[in-house]
Structures are given as structure tokens and as C-alpha cells.
Amino acid sequence: MSSQPIFLAIIGLGGVGKAFLTQYEHLRQRLSSQTPSTDLALILARRSKTQVLSERYGGLDASKILQQLDESKKPFLPFDAILEFLENAPGKVVLVDNTSDLELAKQYPTILGKGISIVTPNKKGFSDDIKLWDNIFSAASRGNSHVFHESTVGAGLPVISTLTELIETGDEVTKIEGVFSGTMSFLFNSFQPVGGEGGKFSAEVKKAKDLGYTEPDPRDDLNGLDVARKLTILARIAGLKVESPTSFPVQSLIPKALESCKSGDEFMEKLPEHDDEMEKLKSEASKAGKVLRFVGSIDVGSKSVKVGLEQFDTSHPIAALKGSDNIISFYTKRYGANPLIVQGAGAGGEVTAMGVTGDLIKVIRLLK
Ligand SMILES: NC(=O)C1=CN([C@@H]2O[C@H](COP(=O)(O)OP(=O)(O)OC[C@H]3O[C@@H](n4cnc5c(N)ncnc54)[C@H](OP(=O)(O)O)[C@@H]3O)[C@@H](O)[C@H]2O)C=CC1
Numbered sequence: 001m002s003s004q005p006i007f008l009a010i011i012g013l014g015g016v017g018k019a020f021l022t023q024y025e026h027l028r029q030r031l032s033s034q035t036p037s038t039d040l041a042l043i044l045a046r047r048s049k050t051q052v053l054s055e056r057y058g059g060l061d062a063s064k065i066l067q068q069l070d071e072s073k074k075p076f077l078p079f080d081a082i083l084e085f086l087e088n089a090p091g092k093v094v095l096v097d098n099t100s101d102l103e104l105a106k107q108y109p110t111i112l113g114k115g116i117s118i119v120t121p122n123k124k125g126f127s128d129d130i131k132l133w134d135n136i137f138s139a140a141s142r143g144n145s146h147v148f149h150e151s152t153v154g155a156g157l158p159v160i161s162t163l164t165e166l167i168e169t170g171d172e173v174t175k176i177e178g179v180f181s182g183t184m185s186f187l188f189n190s191f192q193p194v195g196g197e198g199g200k201f202s203a204e205v206k207k208a209k210d211l212g213y214t215e216p217d218p219r220d221d222l223n224g225l226d227v228a229r230k231l232t233i234l235a236r237i238a239g240l241k242v243e244s245p246t247s248f249p250v251q252s253l254i255p256k257a258l259e260s261c262k263s264g265d266e267f268m269e270k271l272p273e274h275d276d277e278m279e280k281l282k283s284e285a286s287k288a289g290k291v292l293r294f295v296g297s298i299d300v301g302s303k304s305v306k307v308g309l310e311q312f313d314t315s316h317p318i319a320a321l322k323g324s325d326n327i328i329s330f331y332t333k334r335y336g337a338n339p340l341i342v343q344g345a346g347a348g349g350e351v352t353a354m355g356v357t358g359d360l361i362k363v364i365r366l367l368k
């Protein structure tokens with residue numbers, strides 16, 4: 001006999017959201033066939049202009065959701081109405097935020113305070129003002145709800161869980177460093193590959209966008225803020241009170257002349273006019289027998305965090321990364337001189353959704 005279902009609401013069905021939907025359906029079928037079984041019921045799917053709500057909290061058919069969202073003629077409800085719908089569900093609810101919307105993230109304390117759990121790859125809530133971070137975690141303990149965000153750093157790679165376990169088991173983390181952006185990794189691995197020519201910088205940015213690695217607006221990657229957000233999250237977990245992702249040095253790769261672009265599309269159109277600026281940096285590195293890579297580091301002892309371009313010897317493991325790979329080294333007292341290293345694809349819909357689905361599994365176990 002199966003117990004009461006756990007209700008699921010998905011907001012955001014772009015690259016990550018679509019991949020999540022497939023993984024969710026796989027998980028739903030798996031859990032419903034186990035003994036004892038667990039039922040999952042999808043009761044809401046919402047994009048930026050349409051949403052589909054289930055009638056009387058029955059489960060929606062995941063395979064029809066995208067079509068239903070495209071065809072929906074119903075008015076787009078304000079978020080308050082959505083929250084009320086979720087609050088009235090006859091059981092535990094998990095909200096999956098697959099957007100990059102800061103305004104939605106600002107609602108997390110309210111949502112969690114109402115006993116609704118959250119899983120998300122959206123970095124905004126955890127890397128904005130530190131007050132929001134504090135409010136999110138205090139609301140979760142007040143509301144007896146859960147919040148997991150593994151995919152906010154290194155996509156599906158076990159970065160947040162690893163850091164959390166190092167700390168919770170009493171290790172002392174001294175430094176975290178590496179390549180934290182799938183987009184930046186892809187760009188520099190293909191713009192200046194070890195022993196190869198490499199393509200034009202703007203063409204590689206377009207490829208990274210087409211592959212689904214970039215943020216919805218690629219300027220959020222190129223300005224260094226996406227990496228700064230990830231380091232803010234890790235630094236906070238490591239116990240540093242980092243105020244915001246702009247409270248430490250972050251190097252932007254946005255050409256000065258394009259800082260005033262009104263849209264991501266305008267920026268992408270004009271970027272090829274500035275390829276020579278990156279070419280200059282590349283040839284300087286080449287002359288020194290090195291390659292450029294975009295990296296970040298957190299020195300826990302000195303409380304310093306930084307993000308930017310650095311030159312690396314061609315034999316360095318960071319120089320040898322491929323595709324969108326991230327590499328994250330944790331230096332700790334327990335691991336001594338040889339850091340614990342997590343490496344692998346750090347962007348893309350499928351790998352990011354895996355982190356979100358993995359978080360959902362953790363929440364389901366806690367709610368059962
Ligand atoms: N792509 C990646 O490799 C990784 C992504 N992430 C994070 O995952 C999240 C999603 O990324 P990705 O799927 O690539 O982004 P996309 O731009 O492909 O998708 C975003 C989705 O969110 C929807 N959306 C945006 N704002 C709202 C809103 N206010 N209400 C409802 N729906 C909204 C969009 O609606 P519509 O369809 O109508 O446009 C779209 O469906 C981001 O936070 C990103 O930082 C994290 C790690 C890796």
C-alpha cells in the first residue's frame with residue numbers, strides 16, 4: 001500500500017528544467033514500483049508566461065507538460081496565488097526552482113516558512129545579500145522544511161555535499177580553488193587549447209551559449225559574477241561571512257565598450273568586434289609558454305576570495321581540462337598537501353538536472 005503522495009511544483013522549464021522533467025519521471029516510476037512505494041504527484045509547472053496547475057491536486061502527466069504550457073490560454077497567475085495553491089495541497093510539497101530569477105529566490109524564506117521544501121540550481125538566493133542567506137536557513141528550520149542546492153556550484157558534481165561533509169565531520173578547510181564555470185572552462189579550453197590554435201573568442205562564446213552552458217544572459221558568465229556567486233556560496237558554507245558576490249575582487253571579461261549594451265542579444269552581436277582584446281591576452285600568455293584560464297579561490301584563513309584570469313603552465317592540471325569541465329580542489333587539514341579534488345562537467349542541462357534530482361531524492365527521504 002502506498003502512502004500519501006509528495007507533491008511537486010516545477011518553476012522553470014528551460015535547458016535544466018526540461019532535463020529535470022525527464023529525470024523526475026524516471027524517479028517517479030522507480031519510487032512507485034518499490035516496496036514500500038512512494039508516490040510523487042506533479043501539481044504545478046510554470047514558465048515565465050504560462051503555467052499548468054493540476055485539478056484537485058491529482059498528478060499531471062509529465063510527458064504532456066511542455067505542450068500544455070505552450071498551448072495554455074489561462075491567465076498567468078501572480079506568485080501569491082501559486083503559493084496559496086501549494087500551501088493548500090493535502091500533503092508535503094517540494095518546489096523545484098529551475099529559473100535564475102532573483103525575485104523568486106527572495107521568496108524562499110516565505111515559501112520555506114510555510115513548510116514547503118525547495119530544491120534548486122538557482123544561485124541567486126544563496127549568493128545575494130547575506131541577509132537573504134540567513135533568512136533562508138532560519139525559515140527552513142522554523143518551517144520544518146528542507147532546502148538543497150547542490151547544482152548551484154559545479155552543476156551535478158558533488159561539491160556542496162563534499163564541502164558540507166568535510167566540515168560536519170570536523171575537518172578544517174583551509175583553501176578551495178579551481179575552475180568553477182562550465183562556460184569559462186569551455187571558452188578557454190577551446191580558445192587556447194594546449195598545443196592547438198583555438199578559435200575566435202566570440203565564436204566560442206556563441207558555442208557555449210548554444211550548448212546550454214551559459215546563463216540565460218551570457219554576460220552574467222563573462223562578467224565573472226557567476227563564478228563570484230559560486231565562491232560566495234562555498235565561502236559561506238566554509239564559515240566566511242561574505243556579504244555579497246561583489247564584495248571581493250572579480251575580473252570581468254566584458255569589453256569596456258560593450259558594458260552599456262541593452263540586451264544579451266546586442267552584446268552577442270557586437271562581441272566579434274572586440275576579439276582582438278582577448279587575442280592580445282592570449283598571445284602574451286603564449287609568449288610566456290602558458291595558457292589563460294579563468295579561476296577562483298577562497299583562502300579561509302585570510303578570509304580572501306578572488307576571481308579572474310590567470311596564466312598556467314601547459315603541464316598544470318587546470319590547463320589540461322577538456323570541454324566544460326570544472327576542477328575544484330579542497331585543501332584541508334585531513335587531506336594535507338594532496339587536496340581532495342572534484343572534477344567533471346560543470347554545466348549543461350542533463351548534469352545540472354542530476355544535481356537537482358539528487359537533491360529531490362534527499363528531500364523525499366527526509367519527508368517520508
Ligand atoms: N545550464 C547550466 O549548465 C546550469 C544552470 N544552472 C542554473 O540553472 C538555472 C536554469 O538554467 P537554464 O535551464 O540553463 O536556464 P534557461 O534560460 O534555459 O531556463 C530558465 C527557465 O526559467 C523560466 N523562468 C525565468 N523566470 C521565471 C519566472 N519568474 N517565473 C517562471 N519561470 C521563469 C524560463 O521561462 P521561459 O521558458 O518562459 O523563458 C525558462 O523556462 C539557472 O539558475 C542557472 O544558473 C546551474 C548550473 C548549471
Ligand SMILES: N[C@@H](CC=O)C(=O)O
Nearest residue numbers: 181182183213214215
Ligand atoms: N553558466 C554556468 C552554469 C552553471 O552554473 C556555468 O557556465 O558554469
Ligand code: NA
Nearest residue numbers: 150153155157
Ligand atoms: Na554541484
